[in-house]
Amino acid sequence: MTVISGQRLTTNILADQLATDISSQISLLEPSAQPLAVFTRAAGKERTIASKFHWTLDESKARYAAIDNAAGYNGSATTLKVTDASAFAKFDTVLVTRTGEYMQVMDTNVQNSTVDVVRGVGNNGTGTSINDEDELLIVASAQPEGDRAKAPRSQNPVKITNYTQIFREPFAESGTLRASGFQVHPADWPHQTRKAGIEHTKDIEYAFVFGRKDARTVNGAELRTTGGIIHQIATNQVDAGGTLTEEEFNAGMAQIMRYGSRKKLAIASATGAMALNKFPASKQITRNDETTYGMDVTLFQSPFGSLNLVYHPLLEGEKYGGVIIVVDLDDVAYRYLGNDQETRDTKILHNRQEPDRDGRMSEYLTECGVEWGNEIKHGLFTGITS
Secondary structure: OOOOOOOOOOOOOOHHHOOEEOHHHHOOOOHHHOHHHHHHHHHOEEEEOOOEEEEEEOOOOOOEEEEOOOOOEOOOOOEEEEOOHHHOOOOEEEEEOOOOOEEEEEEEEOOOOEEEEEOOOOOOOOOOOEOOOOEEEEEEEOOOOOOOOOOOOOOOOEEEEEEOEEEEEEEEEEHHHHHOOOOOOOOHHHHHHHHHHHHHHHHHHHHHHHOOOEEEEEOOEEEEEOOOHHHHOOOOEEEEEEOOOHHHHHHHHHHHOOOOOOEEEEEEOHHHHHHHHOOHHHHHEEEOOOOEOOEOOEEEEEOOEEEEEEEOOOOOHHHHOOOEEEEOHHHOEEEEEEOOOOEOOOEEEOOOOOOOOOEEEEEEEEEEEEEOOOHHHOEEEEEEOO
């Protein structure tokens, strides 16, 4: 037994007594197998002091609505049923994009989903027939001279919730095996340490991609699962339904790049990556001279922004073998549970075996989740077969 003279330090006690925080190192064990987890940790790493964490979303006011009347309206109708009357306010000027007619809102009835308007503004009050589902663009407000301020309107931010999930990956060996010799390198314990670390990061990666948020009670204790990116994306979904054409891809990119960063991360299945490489505009694809976070990254330029494209080998199978997931990393944060005394970011914990066990057990442990920000900044291409 070693006798320590003076103060006990992290450098003079038995190394196995310490929990090793290896969040950064574990991300590089097999980065190509878990690019989403690697990039989210690198993009933004924030502590959460609660296993249930929140963020809020606030959006600009709606600018588009539509006519909601099967019979449409003639050019003199002044009370119009619309898809969302709450989007309009008194004195809003509105453009019927199909016909070019300009009108102005004089009153709204949210309960009946109607707006009262002056027709044919700028055209001597002459309106034009309007069809069902005609698009309406709210242009601006125009008030009379000397008028009082109109009633203020605002929106409350929306609260979004996710959970931290406890990921554990134990590995063990008997005392006899520990005392045995090995003819291969590395020896069994270092090999199992690395292998368990890879599986641990894959578990986190699968959850970040496919997980669904939930919290329920099991044997009196709460069990939580974190929500992944696929089930977070509700707005920008493009179903290729077979071959992904360049026109289809550009239309999807116009939608996905409408909000947020003009440079986003795309993680693609093999089929998805091959589909992009077959475009006639593939001259716009250039290989980076160096790797990023241990991965090969391809820069893909589109008319609407650029993508850092990464092949993801875990995107496979009948359904997910044909997807491309686009993530705005500027709106993403990796959240790990912790306070000033303890952190649940990735650790390897030693001597987890029972006191009388003739052997040794260690385990990787992480309690984390992801803050995905505003889902409208992300996107998903599905159903790609070629």
